[in-house]
Amino acid sequence: MTDATAPPPSAPGPFHVRGALKEAGLAAFVMLGLSLALIGARIDDVSGGLAVRWRPFDVLAAVVVAFLGRLGLAFLRAGRPAPVALASGLSCAALAPLLAVSATGGGAADWARTALPFSGFAVNVLVLVVVVVLALRAGLAWRFGARAGARARAGAPGAETMDRLASVARRAAVHAVPVLLLAAVLFPFLPFADRRILDIAILVVTYVMLGWGLNIVVGLAGLLDLGYVAFYAVGAYAYALLATEMGLGFWLCLPFAGVMAALAGVLLGFPVLRLRGDYLAIVTLGFGEMIRIVLLNWYEVTNGPDGISGIPKPTFFGLPFVRSPPEGTESFHTFFGLAYAPIDRIVFLYYVILAMALITNQFTLRIRKLPVGRAWEALREDETASRSLGINPRNTKLTAFGIGAMFAGFAGSFFATRQGFISPESFVFIESAVILAIVVLGGMGSQVGVVLAAVLLIGLPEIFRDLQEFRMLAFGATMVLIMTWRPRGLLAHREPTIRLSGKGAVRR
Amino acid sequence: MTTAPDTTEPARPFSPPQRPLLDVEHLTMRFGGLVAVDDVSFAAAPGDITAIIGPNGAGKTTVFNCLTGFYRPSVGRLALRGNGREYLLERMECHDIARAGMARTFQSIRLFPRMSAFENLVVAQHNKLMRASGYTVFGLLGTRSYAEAEAGAVELARYWLEKIGLVDRADDDAGNLAYGQQRRLEIARAMCTEPLLLCLDEPAAGLNPRESAELEELLLFVRERHDVGILLIEHDMSVVMKISDRIVVLDHGRKIADGTPAAVRGAPAVIRAYLGEADGADTDTHTRADTRRDAGMGA
Amino acid sequence: MLGTFEYFVDQAINGITLGAIYGLIAIGYTLVYGIVGMINFAHGEIFMIGAFVSIIAFLTLGFLGLTWVPLALLLVLVATMLLTAVYGWALERFAYRPLRRSPRLAALITAIGMSIFLQNYVQLLQGARNKPLQQVIGGGFEIMREGDYVVTLSYLQIFILLLTVVLMAVFTLVIGRTALGREQRACEQDRDMASLLGVNVDRTISLTFVMGAVLASVAGLVFLLNYGVIDFYIGFLAGIKAFTAAVLGGIGSVPGAMLGGLLIGLIEALWSGYFTVEYKDVAAFSILVLVLIFRPTGLLGTPDVEKV
Missing domain, CATH: 3.40.50.300 (P-loop containing nucleotide triphosphate hydrolases)
Structure with a gap:
């Protein structure tokens, strides 16, 4: 099973059919265990209780697919791609049309559905994807011989491609960053940027900002924070309450929301930041849950699960985005003499969050090169050595925690103003996990990596929103696949904060 | 006794x-x-x-x-x-x-392995630079006084890099240096705390x-x-x-x-x-x- | 009534039952943490899968007409242990093994990813609605009475406690006395050295996950019997509580996990009984934070002396 036992890539090598069959049988057996209960039986509600609907053919299909798949893999690893390519190619040819027909409707569809291995449409799609991948790999190995086969064996095809890409991206960064920036600024005016796309873009940029904020805590200071969403919530509620109770505007409340979140960060961090690694992780997770529970139950202030609605929208220097401003006041379009367009407000929101995110980025890039930023990284690398150099670990960690929380607070108040409504439901653990995943998948400490990961994790699933129920399934699977493929993240690279020689060196 | x-x-x-x-x-x-x-x-x-x-x-x-x-x-x-x-x-x-x-080195070397040798020496001057950066405020504003302090820190780091013969490797990760170089770098880092x-x-x-x-x-x-x-x-x-x-x-x-x-x-x-x-x-x-x-x- | 001893006993019994569930799950966390040093975030989902396998097994037996409770319980127990163990094995084999030499955060993110995946996998296959099961073990006997207030110890609670105690005893023996346990402890200390000395590290780690999954599946069964209703989301909260229990007891320590589970269960039940149900989780987490401030490695964890 391990790669070490695989024959050298140059020759097809000896191939033990019996061994391969044994492995395949084992895989089939495991699949039987996995599928017997959860796939083979579906619990249905019937009048007066539950009933089980049996799906033995799904189990059978799963077992057969596992057997053949494992066998195919064994053939591939032994450098014999030809039969695999043929078999998987044929299955593709059979499956794809069946799937297409089954999606249509009518008598033919019914017939196609019976012929397909699984009863669920999505499972069939999944099987097709697996078969296609297998066919491609086998086909490549067959066509290009050993080298492609060796790469397939290494288990990470394209890993080095990504490394190359990362280094190219690094070198190109000087040119790429302005281009990306320009693209981000011009985005609302691109032809395809309709309201839906813009909404997705706003969401993505919000997560980019959160990722950049958390990157200070996790990427730079090395503090594993699983409750980051708590500070996002504090910012959101701080703004929502100030706005609805005291009638203050967004821009006035924004700094205050940030300060509140930072304060929460410092207060929560103070007693626990000396805890190491995973202990800190569980405590921060606990804090995240605690804040959510308080929001949920403190009716007098937070209105409990019903949340706060009617949160005012931000204004453009005092000009609201409304069709008909109250008598004697002006709104954005009347002031500039434009026709009223509802999308103006969305575009404005997009620019607000873009500006906030870019400020976060600038701040991070800058503070990284200051003593406090270097101390964060030193603490991440070796706390003991840092202390021996006179770095106060608690204060230094607290600044990281507080500053990270502050940016979450800013992002939170933006979230509140954009939604107009907030409730504790928006601040669940999974949000913290998603933000952390963006930071880690992007490559710890990499600012561009965060953007890439946010687009992948937030943008793509939003675009495929129609596949609602599979969205989170695919989300989880994507996290696992990216991590196994590139454990250090997509663009893991650390640039020194200061150089003695070469480009960007200090002047003598 | x-x-x-x-x-x-x-x-x-x-x-x-x-x-x-x-x-x-x-x-x-x-x-x-x-x-x-x-x-x-x-x-x-x-x-x-x-x-x-x-x-x-x-x-x-x-x-x-x-x-x-x-x-x-x-x-x-x-x-x-x-x-x-x-x-x-x-x-x-x-x-x-x-x-x-009081500065010290460790029996098992404790450098900051994923920071460059040069950065290791600059980090060691943390307290001096923190004060100069006005606890980050002046640093963020980019005032002249901080720039001067940083230049001073760079000079001290360069001085020690020259002393331990690591100027060529200054921008390499400390973790990638040879064992003997790491030992010397750790001493230089301790000396950078003055x-x-x-x-x-x-x-x-x-x-x-x-x-x-x-x-x-x-x-x-x-x-x-x-x-x-x-x-x-x-x-x-x-x-x-x-x-x-x-x-x-x-x-x-x-x-x-x-x-x-x-x-x-x-x-x-x-x-x-x-x-x-x-x-x-x-x-x-x-x-x-x-x-x-x-x-x-x-x- | 709130002030009576009987009320306290009643709440304590509830707390111990809950603590048994947390303890069973917590052992899985602590074993895996000890051997591979990662928080297996998907462990809560294994517990949830155990509960689902149990309910399917019960319904199947009902469908087959098997109604003699002791035999049904035994069959369900065996089925859920076996089938859930496969999930534990597969989880390690396909999600975690490729990352064994990677940064710890990568493993954590993978675990969170697997947790999300498994939750949605079960939701897709079994639907999002609650799955109620009618009472399997009914009845009990009265142990105290204060006026109208009767404290009963149900047969179900006795069954749960017995099952938990037996399982914990068996697993303590396995870890303490068998070759497998010795190999596990060797891998905990130094995986490379253990491998050089002929310990099959892959197999040992796999078996650790299987053990954790078996215990979690029993917790799932117990949860189903005790509360009578499950859904695809129960793994999350139970998992977090159990992990809290493991940390509270001192992660890496099996007796610590049991103690932590018991404590968290008791805190929750007593807090709900005397104060407010809504804030029981806050109470549990606060206790955790307090304990960690004074004992940074948990109640029974070995204090890590800084080696410099």
């Missing part, structure tokens, strides 16, 4: 003109029932290299950890003097001790003879050109005997000898400690000579 009666008096009388840089009085460290350091007293003079030697488990590193604040001593008074002040180390936090002017007292925990461990010689040179240079005392734990007796001004010998947590290299070399208690508790004073000449050779104490 503190000093075994048979310790030979130091040949060069130890009476520095000013009060000693470091005073250790009655230092005792207990871990549960185990007494790792038992009532040890010694002093280190400014500009001297003071070595602490002793067999494995003698409590040398524990003394260091008490001095640098990683352990809180059970009993004892540890005073560091300099800049016209006296610091009572036993009451201070680790990072405050470092600020007071300390009063530099504590080195087995700096020659794992070095080949050439690297060992380079290290000796570096230490002598530090003593010569920088106003700093050096406290040294070392197993390599050839290094210790060559460069130390004064040697403190520990065994089973107690001080058994204290004096110049020449004095310590001949002390029977020291020889006994290195030989083991064989027959005490009856040790025959042959064995004694072997011991000296093994311990690198031979002439």
Whole structure:
């Protein structure tokens, strides 16, 4: 099973059919265990209780697919791609049309559905994807011989491609960053940027900002924070309450929301930041849950699960985005003499969050090169050595925690103003996990990596929103696949904060 | 109790003109029932290299950890003097001790492996730069005063990189340097904190003879050109005997000898400690000579 | 009534039952943490899968007409242990093994990813609605009475406690006395050295995950019997509580996990009984934070002395 036992890539090598069959049988057996209960039986509600609907053919299909798949893999690893390519190619040819027909409707569809291995449409799609991948790999190995086969064996095809890409991206960064920036600024005016796309873009940029904020805590200071969403919530509620109770505007409340979140960060961090690694992780997770529970139950202030609605929208220097401003006041379009367009407000929101995110980025890039930023990284690398150099670990960690929380607070108040409504439901653990995943998948400490990961994790699933129920399934699977493929993240690279020689060196 | 009666008096009388840089009085460290350091007293003079030697488990590193604040001593008074002040180390936090002017290296090298060698040296100047950056505020604003302070820090780092011969590798990750280079870099990093007292925990461990010689040179240079005392734990007796001004010998947590290299070399208690508790004073000449050779104490 | 001893006993019994569930799950966390040093975030989902396998097994037996409770319980227990163990094995084999030499955060993110995946996998296959099961073990006997207030110890609670105690005893023996346990402890200390000395590290780690999954599946069964209703989301909260229990007891320590589970269960039940149900989780987490401030490695964890 391990790669070490695989024959050298140059020759097809000896191939033990019996061994391969044994492995395949084992895989089939495991699949039987996995599928017997959860796939083979579906619990249905019937009048007066539950009933089980049996799906033995799904189990059978799963077992057969596992057997053949494992066998195919064994053939591939032994450098014999030809039969695999043929078999998987044929299955593709059979499956794809069946799937297409089954999606249509009518008598033919019914017939196609019976012929397909699984009863669920999505499972069939999944099987097709697996078969296609297998066919491609086998086909490549067959066509290009050993080298492609060796790469397939290494288990990470394209890993080095990504490394190359990362280094190219690094070198190109000087040119790429302005281009990306320009693209981000011009985005609302691109032809395809309709309201839906813009909404997705706003969401993505919000997560980019959160990722950049958390990157200070996790990427730079090395503090594993699983409750980051708590500070996002504090910012959101701080703004929502100030706005609805005291009638203050967004821009006035924004700094205050940030300060509140930072304060929460410092207060929560103070007693626990000396805890190491995973202990800190569980405590921060606990804090995240605690804040959510308080929001949920403190009716007098937070209105409990019903949340706060009617949160005012931000204004453009005092000009609201409304069709008909109250008598004697002006709104954005009347002031500039434009026709009223509802999308103006969305575009404005997009620019607000873009500006906030870019400020976060600038701040991070800058503070990284200051003593406090270097101390964060030193603490991440070796706390003991840092202390021996006179770095106060608690204060230094607290600044990281507080500053990270502050940016979450800013992002939170933006979230509140954009939604107009907030409730504790928006601040669940999974949000913290998603933000952390963006930071880690992007490559710890990499600012561009965060953007890439946010687009992948937030943008793509939003675009495929129609596949609602599979969205989170695919989300989880994507996290696992990216991590196994590139454990250090997509663009893991650390640039020194200061150089003695070469480009960007200090002047003598 | 503190000093075994048979310790030979130091040949060069130890009476520095000013009060000693470091005073250790009655230092005792207990871990549960185990007494790792038992009532040890010694002093280190400014500009001297003071070595602490002793067999494995003698409590040398524990003394260091008490001095640098990683352990809180059970009993004892540890005073560091300099800049016209006296610091009572036993009451201070680790990072405050470092600020007071105590720098150290570690037995197992503790660099910041994923930061460049150059960055390692700049991080060491943290407190100076923090003040200059107005605790980050001026730094974020990019004021001139901070830029000047940073330039100064860069110069100091460059100076030490030149000293340890790592200018070419300055921008490489510290974790990718060769072992001997890492040892030197760690010493340079400690020196970048501009300390009063530099504590080195087995700096020659794992070095080949050439690297060992380079290290000796570096230490002598530090003593010569920088106003700093050096406290040294070392197993390599050839290094210790060559460069130390004064040697403190520990065994089973107690001080058994204290004096110049020449004095310590001949002390029977020291020889006994290195030989083991064989027959005490009856040790025959042959064995004694072997011991000296093994311990690198031979002439 | 709130002030009576009987009320306290009643709440304590509830707390101990809950604590048994947390303890069973917590052992899985602690074993895996000890051997591979990662927080197996998907462990809560294994517990949830155990509960689902149990309910399917019960319904199947009902469908087959098997109604004699002791036999049904035994069959369900065996089925859920076996089938859930496969999930534990597969989780390690396909999600974690490829990352064994990677940064710890990568493993954590993978675990969170697997947790999300498994939750949605079960939701897709079994639907999002609650799955109620009618009472399997009914009845009990009265142990105290204060006026109208009767404290009963149900047969179900007795069954749960017995099952938990037996399982914990068996697993303590396995870890303490068998070759497998010795190999596990060897891998905990130094995986490379253990491998050099002929310990099959892959197999040992796999078996650790299987053990954790078996215990979690029993917790799932117990949860189903005790509360009578499950959904695809129960793994999350139970997992977090159990992890809290493991940390509270000192992660890496099996007795610590049991103690932590018991404590968290008791805190929750007593807090709900005397104060407010809503804030029971806050109480549990607060206790955790307090304990960690004073004992940074948990109640029974070995304090890590800083080696410099």
